[in-house]
Each structure stands twice: as C-alpha cells, then as structure tokens.
Amino acid sequence: MPAAPTGVPLPESFSPDRISGRWLRFSNLRGVRWRINLRIFPSSSSTSIDEIRRVAANARRSYAGLRRQLLIDPHAPKDGNRSPDLAMDNPLSQNPESTWGRFFRNAELEKAVDQDLSRLYPQDDHYFHTYACQAMLRRILLVWCIRHPECGYRQGMHELLAPLIYVLHVDLNYLSQVRGLHEKYFNDEFDRSDCEVVSNRTLKKVKSWDCGSKFTNFVDDLDPDTRDVLLLSDPYGAEGELGIVLSEKFMEHDAYCMFDGLMNGADGVVAMNQFFYTIPSIGSSTGVPPVIEASSAIYHLLSIVDASLHSHLVELGVEPQYFALRWLRVLFGREFSLIDLLVIWDEMFFSLNDSCAANDEYEYRIMCSPRGAFILAMAVSMLLHVRSSLLATENATSCLKRLLNYPKKVSVEKIIEKARSCQILALEANMLGSSQTGLMMNSSSAVSRTGSQSPKSPIRIMPDSYWEEKWRVLHKEKVIQDGDLNNGGKVCGLFETLRTEPNPSPSKNINKKKEAHSIAKHSLFDDLSQNVESVSDDVRSISTCQGSPSLDENVRNCFSEFMGEECPSAENFSVLTINTGPNNEGNDPEIESEKSSLTSNSFIRENEDDNGNIDEECNKAYDPVSKKLESCANVESGQHLDAEMKVVTEAKVRKSASSRFQWLWRIGNGSFHERKMEKGIIAGTQQPSIIGNEDVGHEKYVSSSSDYSWHGDSAKVEDGDKRMWGTLKKLGQSVLENVQVIESVLQQEPGKDGDILGGDGQSAAMAALKDLRKISIILSEM
Amino acid sequence: MVLVLALGDLHIPHRAPDLPAKFMSMLVPGKIQHILCTGNLCIKEIYDYLKGLCPDLHVTRGEYDEDVHYPETKTLTIGQFKLGLCHGHQVIPWGDLDSLAMLQRQLDVDILVTGHTHQFKAYKHEGGVVINPGSATGAFSSITYDVNPSFVLMDIDGLRVVVYVYELVDGEVKVDKIDFKKTAAPQPAP
Numbered sequence: 002m003p004a005a006p007t008g009v010p011l012p013e014s015f016s017p018d019r020i021s022g023r024w025l026r027f028s029n030l031r032g033v034r035w036r037i038n039l040r041i042f043p044s045s046s047s048t049s050i051d052e053i054r055r056v057a058a059n060a061r062r063s064y065a066g067l068r069r070q071l072l073i074d075p076h077a078p079k080d081g082n083r084s085p086d087l088a089m090d091n092p093l094s095q096n097p098e099s100t101w102g103r104f105f106r107n108a109e110l111e112k113a114v115d116q117d118l119s120r121l122y123p124q125d126d127h128y129f130h131t132y133a134c135q136a137m138l139r140r141i142l143l144v145w146c147i148r149h150p151e152c153g154y155r156q157g158m159h160e161l162l163a164p165l166i167y168v169l170h171v172d173l174n175y176l177s178q179v180r181g182l183h184e185k186y187f188n189d190e191f192d193r194s195d196c197e198v199v200s201n202r203t204l205k206k207v208k209s210w211d212c213g214s215k216f217t218n219f220v221d222d223l224d225p226d227t228r229d230v231l232l233l234s235d236p237y238g239a240e241g242e243l244g245i246v247l248s249e250k251f252m253e254h255d256a257y258c259m260f261d262g263l264m265n266g267a268d269g270v271v272a273m274n275q276f277f278y279t280i281p282s283i284g285s286s287t288g289v290p291p292v293i294e295a296s297s298a299i300y301h302l303l304s305i306v307d308a309s310l311h312s313h314l315v316e317l318g319v320e321p322q323y324f325a326l327r328w329l330r331v332l333f334g335r336e337f338s339l340i341d342l343l344v345i346w347d348e349m350f351f352s353l354n355d356s357c358a359a360n361d362e363y364e365y366r367i368m369c370s371p372r373g374a375f376i377l378a379m380a381v382s383m384l385l386h387v388r389s390s391l392l393a394t395e396n397a398t399s400c401l402k403r404l405l406n407y408p409k410k411v412s413v414e415k416i417i418e419k420a421r422s423c424q425i426l427a428l429e430a431n432m433l434g435s436s437q438t439g440l441m442m443n444s445s446s447a448v449s450r451t452g453s454q455s456p457k458s459p460i461r462i463m464p465d466s467y468w469e470e471k472w473r474v475l476h477k478e479k480v481i482q483d484g485d486l487n488n489g490g491k492v493c494g495l496f497e498t499l500r501t502e503p504n505p506s507p508s509k510n511i512n513k514k515k516e517a518h519s520i521a522k523h524s525l526f527d528d529l530s531q532n533v534e535s536v537s538d539d540v541r542s543i544s545t546c547q548g549s550p551s552l553d554e555n556v557r558n559c560f561s562e563f564m565g566e567e568c569p570s571a572e573n574f575s576v577l578t579i580n581t582g583p584n585n586e587g588n589d590p591e592i593e594s595e596k597s598s599l600t601s602n603s604f605i606r607e608n609e610d611d612n613g614n615i616d617e618e619c620n621k622a623y624d625p626v627s628k629k630l631e632s633c634a635n636v637e638s639g640q641h642l643d644a645e646m647k648v649v650t651e652a653k654v655r656k657s658a659s660s661r662f663q664w665l666w667r668i669g670n671g672s673f674h675e676r677k678m679e680k681g682i683i684a685g686t687q688q689p690s691i692i693g694n695e696d697v698g699h700e701k702y703v704s705s706s707s708d709y710s711w712h713g714d715s716a717k718v719e720d721g722d723k724r725m726w727g728t729l730k731k732l733g734q735s736v737l738e739n740v741q742v743i744e745s746v747l748q749q750e751p752g753k754d755g756d757i758l759g760g761d762g763q764s765a766a767m768a769a770l771k772d773l774r775k776i777s778i779i780l781s782e783m
Numbered sequence: 784m785v786l787v788l789a790l791g792d793l794h795i796p797h798r799a800p801d802l803p804a805k806f807m808s809m810l811v812p813g814k815i816q817h818i819l820c821t822g823n824l825c826i827k828e829i830y831d832y833l834k835g836l837c838p839d840l841h842v843t844r845g846e847y848d849e850d851v852h853y854p855e856t857k858t859l860t861i862g863q864f865k866l867g868l869c870h871g872h873q874v875i876p877w878g879d880l881d882s883l884a885m886l887q888r889q890l891d892v893d894i895l896v897t898g899h900t901h902q903f904k905a906y907k908h909e910g911g912v913v914i915n916p917g918s919a920t921g922a923f924s925s926i927t928y929d930v931n932p933s934f935v936l937m938d939i940d941g942l943r944v945v946v947y948v949y950e951l952v953d954g955e956v957k958v959d960k961i962d963f964k965k966t967a968a969p970q971p972a973p
Contacts, residue, residue, distance in 0.1 A: 087958040091936070091949070093810070093814065094809075095808065
C-alpha cells in the first residue's frame with residue numbers, strides 16, 4: 002500500500018498515479034478524477050464522498066429532466082386533459098413550435114450523429130458498436146446539441162465523447178473487480194440459506210448494527226482505495242441509488258455531465274465548443290475563428306521553442322490549421338490509440354483551466370490557462386517529435402502527409418514530458434506578451450522552481466557571446482563565399498556586414514546576413530572612402546567583440562585570407578591583430594584595432610585603381626598620426642558605445658567623407674615620413690618583426706588617416722554624446738601613452754627595422770609623434 | 784413512426800387546375816415515407832409531382848386516368864399493418880360500407896383505402912379500417928355535393944395508427960385526428 006504524503010492526515014486515499022507519479026486522489030478511478038478536474042465534482046482535497054455523491058445525483062437529475070423534455074416522442078400522451086391544438090400539432094404542420102416540427106429537426110440532427118457514430122473507433126468496436134452504447138452516445142449528443150442550437154452537431158464531437166464513456170466503463174470494470182475481491186463488503190446478505198444460523202460473522206454483523214454503524218468496522222481494515230470504491234458505490238449512502246457514483250445505470254448521465262463540462266469549459270479558458278465554431282468569438286483579438294487562432298498560437302509557440310522548424314514550415318507554406326484543426330477539435334483523439342489518449346487527457350485535465358492572465362492583454366486566448374497551454378505544448382511536442390522528417394521534406398504536401406498520418410508507435414510519455422516543458426514556456430510567453438514585467442519575474446521564478454530551462458526570449462537583449470557566435474558563423478560563410486579576394490569590394494562587403502553584427506536584432510538569421518553581404522558589396526563599390534571608413538569601422542567592431550580567443554583566431558584567419566599576396570605583412574598584421582588582452586585594457590586593443598584597420602585599409606588601397614582617390618590619399622597621408630589617434634579613439638569609443646551609436650555614426654560618416662578629410666589635412670603635417678613613423682610604431686608595439694614593403698606601409702598609413710578623419714568627423718557629429726567626449730579624452734590620454742612607448746622603443750632599437758628606420762625615419766617619427774600629441778590635446782579639448 | 788400520405792381523385796387538368804395552395808405548402812418532401820393514391824390523377828405531371836414528394840408511390844387505376852397501366856388494386860405492408868388500395872368505382876354501390884368490407888376481406892388487409900366518392904370517410908369496421916381520403920382538389924363529383932378538398936395522413940407506429948385528416952374548409956385547413964389500435968395478431972395454430 003503506498004504511503005500517503007506526510008504532513009496532512011488525509012481522510013481519503015491519495016495514491017501515486019501509475020503513469021505520472023503524482024499524488025492523486027482516486028488515482029485508480031479515472032472517471033471520478035476527470036470529473037473532479039473538469040469541475041463537475043468539487044475539487045478540494047477534503048471533499049467527502051458524500052458530497053461527491055450529492056453532486057453526482059443532482060447532475061443526473063438535471064440530465065434526466067433534459068432528456069425527457071428534449072427527446073420528444075410526439076405520441077406521448079399529453080398531461081392532463083389539455084387537448085392538443087391539432088392545427089399546430091399535426092405532422093405536416095409548418096409551425097416551428099410544434100412538437101412535430103421539433104421532431105423533424107431532431108431527426109435531421111440524429112441522421113448526422115448516426116453517420117458519425119457508425120464510424121466511431123472501428124478497431125474497438127466490441128464496445129463502441131454495441132447497440133446500447135451507440136444509443137447512449139446518440140442520446141447524449143442529441144440532448145447536448147438541442148441544448149446548444151448555436152453550435153449544432155459538428156463532426157468530431159462524438160470522438161470527444163467516446164473516451165469519456167470509455168473511462169466510465171473502465172471504472173465499472175474496476176468496481177466489479179474490487180467487488181469480486183471483497184465480496185462480503187458489497188453484498189447485502191442477511192438471509193443465508195445454509196444451516197449456519199449463528200456464525201461468528203453474522204454475530205459480528207448484528208453487533209455492529211446494534212452499534213449503529215454497519216460499515217465502519219469492516220471498512221477500517223480495507224485499504225483506502227478500496228474503501229473509496231466501496232463508499233462510492235454504496236447504495237445506502239447519500240442520495241441512495243442515485244448517488245452511487247460508479248453506476249452503470251447512470252453512465253449516460255455521467256457521460257453527459259463530463260461532455261458538457263468539457264465543451265463548456267466550466268468557466269475556464271478552454272471551451273471545446275469554441276473550436277467547433279466557424280465565426281470569430283466575441284472577445285477575440287484576432288477576429289478569426291477560435292480554432293484558427295489556436296492553430297496560429299501553436300506556430301507562435303513553435304517559433305519560440307524551435308525557430309528553425311517554424312521557419313521551415315512557414316517557408317513551405319504549411320498553414321497550421323491544415324493539421325491542427327483535427328488535432329485540436331478532437332484533442333488528439335485521432336492521432337493516438339485510445340489507451341495513449343487517456344494518458345494524454347489525464348495530463349491535460351490535470352492542468353487547471355483557470356485563466357492566468359491578469360488583464361485582457363494577451364496575444365492568444367488559449368494560452369491564458371495551463372490547460373490551454375498544455376494543449377498547445379502537446380501539439381508543439383508532437384511537431385518536434387517528427388522534426389527530422391519534416392525538415393527533410395521540400396514540399397508542403399509531404400509535410401502534411403507526415404503530420405496527418407502521425408506515426409503510430411510513439412512513446413507517449415516522452416512526448417508528454419516535452420509537452421510539459423513547452424507548457425511552461427507557453428505560459429511564460431503569454432505573460433511576456435501581456436507586457437507585464439512583474440509577471441515575467443514570476444514566470445522566471447516559476448521556471449526555476451520547476452527546474453526546466455528557460456529559453457532565449459526574443460525580447461531580452463542577447464549576451465555578447467551570442468553575437469560572437471553569430472559573427473563566427475557568419476564569417477565562415479562569408480569566407481567561403483568570398484573566393485575572389487582580390488576584389489576589394491568584397492572585403493568591404495564582409496566588413497560591412499561584420500560591422501552590422503552588433504546591431505541587436507534577434508530576428509536576424511544567417512540568411513539575412515548573407516543578403517546584407519551581397520547588398521553591402523554592391524553599395525560599397527560606389528564610394529571608396531566610404532568603404533575605407535566602413536572597413537575600419539568593421540575592424541573596430543570586430544575588436545569590440547572581444548573576449549574569446551576563437552574570435553581572434555577568426556580575425557586572424559580573416560585577415561590572413563584577405564591579405565593574399567601580402568603574406569609576410571599579413572602574418573605580421575594577423576599577429577598584430579591578435580588581441581590577447583581583455584576589452585578593458587586601453588592600450589592593446591587600440592593598437593590592435595588600429596593595426597587591423599590599417600591592414601584592411603591598405604589591402605583595399607592596393608586593390609583600388611581609382612585615381613580620384615589619390616588626392617584623398619594624399620590628404621590622408623598628411624595626417625597619419627591624427628588618423629591613428631582617431632582610430633584609437635574610435636576603438637575605445639566603440640567599446641563604450643552601444644551598437645546603435647555605431648550604426649548611427651557609420652551612417653553619418655558615409656555622407657560627409659570628403660569634408661572631414663580636408664579638415665584633418667589642415668591639422669596635420671602630412672609627409673611620407675609619417676609612413677615610416679607608422680612603421681616605427683608598428684615596431685614599437687613589441688610585436689615580432691614588421692612589414693617590409695614600404696608601399697604597404699604607405700597604404701596603411703593612408704588608410705589609417707582616412708579612418709582618423711572619418712572618426713574625427715563622426716566625433717564632431719555626435720556632439721550631443723557626452724559619453725563620447727569622455728571616452729575621446731581617455732583615448733587621447735592613452736594615445737599619448739602609446740606615443741611615449743613608441744618613442745622609447747624607437748630610441749632603443751634603431752637598427753631593427755633595417756632600411757626603414759634610419760635617421761630620417763627617426764626624425765619623421767618624432768615629428769609624427771608631436772603631431773600625435775597635438776591631436777590628442779585637441780581630442781581632449783573636444 | 785411511419786408517415787403515409789393517402790390522397791386521390793385530383794382530376795387534374797379536367798376538373799381542377801391544381802392542388803390548393805395551402806395543401807401544396809404543407810406537402811414538402813422529406814417528411815412522408817409512403818404515398819397511396821387512389822386514382823384519377825389524371826396526367827403524368829401529377830404522377831411526377833407526387834413521386835417528387837416521396838419516391839415510394841403507389842397508384843391504382845381510376846376511370847379517368849390517362850395511364851392505363853396502373854393496377855386495379857394494390858396491397859402493401861407497412862410496419863405491423865397490411866394496407867389495401869383501390870379506386871372504388873369497381874365496388875358497387877359506390878361508397879357502400881358492406882361492399883367495401885367485402886373487398887377488404889377479399890384483399891385481406893387491415894386498412895383499406897378507396898376513393899371515387901370525393902368525400903372523406905373513415906370507418907372502423909370488423910377489426911379493420913376503411914378510409915376514404917376524399918378529393919385532394921375538391922373536384923366535381925356527380926354523386927357528392929359541396930366537395931371540400933381533403934386528404935389523409937396516417938402515422939403508423941407499431942400497433943397503433945393515428946389518422947390525421949386535413950380538410951380545406953372556407954379557405955382554412957382543418958385538422959382532425961382519429962386513433963386506431965390493432966389487436967395483436969392471433970398466434971398461429973400449432
């Protein structure tokens with residue numbers, strides 16, 4: 002005998018349910034349990050058997066009255082001497098009020114019902130196709146449909162009713178089993194035909210009767226389960242015979258009550274009759290019939306749980322109601338065998354039907370109650386179960402074929418388990434949808450309590466690691482795509498898209514990024530300066546997405562690929578661009594990004610044959626230091642800026658490129674010496690060896706200056722951003738520090754760079770450094 | 784719960800153009816399971832119309848019928864009852880109960896439906912029922928004055944038959960009801 006849960010002394014039996022393991026009352030009597038869950042019986046755990054009996058008896062009385070009233074026999078003699086008005090009550094009467102009129106209408110209804118009943122559960126016909134059962138089903142459906150003329154009879158209602166009758170039937174079987182085991186408690190025998198007039202037992206009986214309570218002495222030594230069965234079927238209990246809860250005679254009445262409760266939803270959220278309507282319900286927010294709304298709720302939940310499957314189905318054009326209509330209207334009765342279905346309905350009825358939404362703001366009405374959420378979750382779980390075969394199909398027909406012929410051999414427990422977790426997600430999502438952050442807190446705590454994982458919510462901001470991963474995936478695709486690395490535009494395109502990475506748009510998927518790539522490619526061909534800026538910006542954005550060594554590796558791979566022929570330089574630069582330091586370190590990231598920007602820009606420069614840009618290059622060349630500063634400044638600012646800022650700055654930059662160049666040209670003293678200085682700086686970063694190619698250095702120099710100009714302007718543009726100013730000031734300081742380091746290194750290692758660093762180089766470097774200082778001062782003033 | 788319509792003597796197009804409108808509105812398809820027509824339709828169009836009301840149509844030959852292939856008499860069994868159908872001009876004197884009873888015994892039916900007199904009659908007679916539905920159109924008859932359009936609807940339910948009589952009196956449909964119960968059939972001798 003299972004031990005009852007500790008703490009509360011339970012008068013009635015609570016035993017663990019066979020399948021779900023929960024502590025339930027009447028776990029062996031599904032009919033009684035379902036009636037409790039459907040709110041037909043009082044549902045508190047302390048209800049006595051007597052109360053249950055009374056409720057059952059009342060329900061039965063009402064059904065009997067309804068049946069008598071509604072299932073008319075026109076031949077039935079009228080009460081009293083009231084002679085019927087024959088003009089109204091003849092069979093051909095056109096009067097809709099006449100009994101014959103109602104009779105004919107019911108006859109039509111009956112015809113529709115019969116059509117369905119004949120096709121009910123052909124594989125289980127030993128029970129369902131007996132005459133008695135069919136007659137019972139017919140009467141129940143007729144009475145309900147006559148009571149609810151706005152709904153009428155729809156195909157599928159019989160399949161909701163059939164399992165209800167079946168569980169009552171199973172309960173009766175159980176009762177007869179128990180009766181067989183404990184016969185003496187059930188029988189009412191006082192006349193014994195054998196010679197034993199006075200036996201111990203009869204003495205005992207007489208004695209107990211004298212005490213007044215016939216049963217209690219016997220009943221005490223039974224286990225609670227059997228005791229419950231006994232009390233539920235005692236003909237001498239509350240309400241007498243009408244109160245026998247497990248009764249064959251009143252099976253029809255009980256089934257009607259259960260069916261009514263299921264269809265009306267018992268003032269809860271999920272009312273099955275709504276699924277049979279074809280017009281939108283009154284409180285509907287979407288203006289479509291409830292079953293269509295529920296079908297789209299399934300897809301909504303699926304998009305939260307498994308976005309790829311959802312997008313795949315949507316792409317194929319598989320509308321949810323094609324398969325969900327059948328699933329919802331008969332609550333999966335067609336997809337599973339009867340035994341499995343009973344387990345599913347156990348779980349479904351265990352979830353309460355009360356509305357969780359505090360207000361009226363919800364997206365899908367069905368998600369407001371745990372039961373509705375379970376139904377949706379069950380559907381999603383079923384979809385996930387056949388996920389692989391769905392994803393493998395390429396047209397809608399085979400998808401639907403798979404879904405409409407759901408596989409027979411499935412592990413129902415697993416599907417239910419998954420459905421339970423999806424149910425929690427659904428409830429959470431519904432609460433999010435109602436835009437109550439307080440509820441979100443509650444839901445998240447609920448999630449933690451139940452121990453299931455909460456998924457990424459599309460509304461919450463993505464952590465950085467998410468974006469890194471996205472970048473990585475994106476980059477791999479792009480690398481594959483960009484076979485022709487000589488095309489500088491592609492490089493720009495890559496960087497452009499990489500730049501757009503930090504934009505927090507969770508709905509973006511890889512496909513969209515691919516599109517962005519191609520679009521970026523085309524657009525960036527137009528304006529080289531813009532390209533350069535974008536590239537530099539992208540590089541900076543890459544550097545801002547720091548923290549993981551894998552990222553750096555990607556950056557390195559990226560650059561190494563793009564460098565192409567510039568192998569040595571590429572290696573150097575890739576080495577240079579590897580950022581081992583964390584985000585917060587001021588010096589290294591700036592230098593690294595600066596270098597990477599230089600690298601990229603140089604690469605673009607090499608591939609660009611546009612003469613018109615040479616002037617700009619010269620301008621840029623005049624102010625390498627400033628540009629370097631700018632790049633550093635931008636790096637650091639980029640670290641602090643959120644992505645939106647960056648996007649804004651980028652957009653503005655593109656518009657006013659040339660003006661900035663001129664402005665910066667005035668500031669700086671451009672010369673080729675500065676190129677050398679740059680190389681010196683490169684050496685000064687204490688990275689192994691350097692570029693050998695002067696041209697490359699020049700290019701990088703130019704590009705860095707262009708970066709700088711752009712960023713200076715952008716900094717100007719963003720006047721309102723005080724944070725930017727603060728960061729720029731910090732940048733200036735750090736640049737100063739960098740410059741100091743460079744100077745020291747230059748002084749220490751004059752001969753390391755071979756032909757690059759000579760006396761001229763040194764002096765140029767010093768001049769450049771001075772310029773750097775000036776710019777840093779400007780920056781700090783800004 | 785079988786509804787059987789009994790009518791006859793329409794005499795369309797010779798003596799009447801059509802059924803009365805009120806009768807037409809009442810006679811809709813789908814409610815009636817059998818139609819017994821005593822005869823004198825007279826043309827095929829009426830036959831088709833009645834066939835449209837109910838596919839199970841039984842007609843016996845009246846003297847003015849244009850289709851000469853209808854039988855003189857007909858018998859059929861509906862539920863527990865045996866019904867007989869004849870136009871009635873063959874039974875002389877026309878409308879005489881004893882002669883009709885002779886025909887009933889001859890046909891060995893519980894319910895005998897005849898017409899020709901254009902007058903509604905319903906007799907309970909010797910354990911059987913003789914019904915005359917009258918003329919559905921109220922056509923002229925040489926033996927009856929002031930013919931009112933009438934027809935009969937029988938509701939056969941087990942051993943009980945309820946006869947509803949619909950008569951058009953002064954433009955209004957009057958309904959009357961007569962109950963007949965059949966005694967249980969005697970056990971066959973061992």
